[in-house]
Amino acid sequence: MVRRIVVALGGNAILTDDPTAQAQEIALETTAEQLLPLIKDNDVEMVVTHGNGPQVGNLLLQQLEANSEKNPAMPLDTAVAMTQGQIGFWMSQAFTRALIKNQMERVPVISVVTRTVVDAKDPAFDKPTKPIGPFYDEAGKDDMLKQYPDWVFVEDSGRGYRRVVPSPKPTRIVEAEALKPLISSSVLVTVSGGGGIPVVEAEDGYVGVEAVIDKDFSAARVADLVEADDLLILTAVDNVFINFNKPDQKKLEEVTVAEMEGYIAEGQFAAGSMLPKVEAALDFVKKTGRPATITSLENLEDFLKHDSGTKILP
Numbered sequence: 001m002v003r004r005i006v007v008a009l010g011g012n013a014i015l016t017d018d019p020t021a022q023a024q025e026i027a028l029e030t031t032a033e034q035l036l037p038l039i040k041d042n043d044v045e046m047v048v049t050h051g052n053g054p055q056v057g058n059l060l061l062q063q064l065e066a067n068s069e070k071n072p073a074m075p076l077d078t079a080v081a082m083t084q085g086q087i088g089f090w091m092s093q094a095f096t097r098a099l100i101k102n103q104m105e106r107v108p109v110i111s112v113v114t115r116t117v118v119d120a121k122d123p124a125f126d127k128p129t130k131p132i133g134p135f136y137d138e139a140g141k142d143d144m145l146k147q148y149p150d151w152v153f154v155e156d157s158g159r160g161y162r163r164v165v166p167s168p169k170p171t172r173i174v175e176a177e178a179l180k181p182l183i184s185s186s187v188l189v190t191v192s193g194g195g196g197i198p199v200v201e202a203e204d205g206y207v208g209v210e211a212v213i214d215k216d217f218s219a220a221r222v223a224d225l226v227e228a229d230d231l232l233i234l235t236a237v238d239n240v241f242i243n244f245n246k247p248d249q250k251k252l253e254e255v256t257v258a259e260m261e262g263y264i265a266e267g268q269f270a271a272g273s274m275l276p277k278v279e280a281a282l283d284f285v286k287k288t289g290r291p292a293t294i295t296s297l298e299n300l301e302d303f304l305k306h307d308s309g310t311k312i313l314p
Ligand SMILES: Nc1ncnc2c1ncn2[C@@H]1O[C@H](COP(=O)(O)OP(=O)(O)O)[C@@H](O)[C@H]1O
Pocket: 009, 010, 011, 012, 051, 234, 235, 236, 237, 239, 240, 241, 242, 243, 244, 268, 269, 270, 272, 273, 274, 275
């Protein structure tokens, strides 16, 4: 029986230390090669989604550099759309090349620009939490605040300051019905990149809003939509840990929803990094009764062979 997996790609799958287009394309080529074993000889259909935090923040800065009456800076919803196209293009290129290189059957590859509906009354609009763009030191952050006094910055895990923007929860994907036939026809599909372009419902359709949706929460929506057998959240660590980075850290392997909720209550997972992944995984497992796994790209082979990684079960 065909197993359908939705894969959410973390930052390290796209961005290395080098933010050039070429370096990001090369990183995604490596990622595509690591993902292909999922579909090769395994009767697996794969749907991919990815983040855009660094890219959308960088793009906004470029827009502001060139901002003029004749060439105005684009708003955040449009910038999210632009990065969806940008990373979707790289993803398509990477999959095509990886398929050729591995002499695999040429399944069609497509990256789709999709909108994600959020609630206009989501309290997240009043409390920005999603880090975007580059890191700043204290002086750099103060400089930016002189230019853009309305921006909000947070200190990010000892790595420096980053601008944060509102990150409302995704409620549904506008293009859901149009995506279903694509996904069930064994096409390699990339959807809902950067969490999807954030829109709210309006009388005459939808209106874009200034936000960046968390891609892990959107991935849970996509996985529910396509009736995925597994939601696979790929990041830089093979497992989720309790007492992370402490001498007594312990990796989690098979964990139930109730156990994971207990660990959340203990504050085991960092807000803005591991916590949203765990919450998104729980969201999927609770809604569907199917498992979600958090692991790394490097551990994919072991995940396939031995189900390794942190697997959350009902
Ligand atoms: N309890 C934890 N267990 C494992 N990793 C954790 C934990 N708390 C925080 N982390 C950190 O969270 C990171 C994943 O978050 P992040 O880098 O924001 O994700 P993304 O891969 O989507 O860019 C891990 O690489 C790890 O450094």
